[in-house]
Amino acid sequence: MADLNIEQVPGGVVLTDVGDFDPLKIFECGQCFRWNRAPDGSYRGVAFSRVATVREEAGRVFISGTPEDVDAIWRDYFDLDRDYAAIRQRLSVDAYMAEATAFGAGLRLLRQEPWEALCSFILSQCNNIPRIKSIIEAFCKCFGEPLAHDGHRYYAFPTVERTASLTVEDLQPIRSGFRAPALLSAARAVVDGTLDLLALQQQTPEAALAALKRLERVGDKVASCVMLFGLHMQDAFPVDTWMAKVLAEQYPQGLDPAIFSPYAGIAQQYMFYHRRCQGCGTAPR
């Protein structure tokens, strides 16, 4: 693993040679729900029970916290050891993909916590992003550990154990509707060992997909999102309504995601982001 170029600055660190790091694209390409944009363009969010502020300017990436945090958490979370410029080139197999990857330059796939990804994408079904975010924030505020940062209070994502101890009535305040029972049964499956999320990473994509789909209200789409965003299986290829549009418009004759292997999931994210941003400069709400 090559060394990162890190400068220590007041309140945090600056990475000087990351490349392909645009916070707006990373945090608003639809892969995560707990980062919010501040008026100055920086983002603040919570991951791995840490609060951080992230900002980028002229190729310099500021992350609040210590160099040790970068090593322990953020280097992995932001997938800093992957060369996204090279991947964009690899994925530019046709004119459309060349455009989509150029448009999405700066995007990165976050390596999120498996349980958080499973929860988030169970909650995402048949919902829009603002509401997904508000449900997840309510969930964290009700059942997550409080975290102090900058004189404000934030909340860690609720543990799977805590979640497994809850009832549907407990979840009423988060207004997750018909998704609540699925959230609880997923937590119980993880806690009682029926589903070993970490072990799935060692399995074949087919086996991992099948295991996830045994959960209540987890079908192909949610399972693929968990694999891609929570288990870091870069070949997983979620197809939601937006991706279905892309496939119909760009590949009416059909598309085998294997042509992007081993990065089909990253290809999917460039396509998704490009399609959702069509006609506007930034990600729509």
Add this chain to the structure above:
DNA sequence: AAACAGGCCTAAA
């Protein structure tokens, strides 16, 4: 007001 939102599940052909 009615339709819709980053699916899933079941019943019915």
Add this chain to the structure above:
DNA sequence: TTTAGGCCTGTT
């Protein structure tokens, strides 16, 4: 094997 409705809830 494919297809239509229904589902909690909030927003438009």
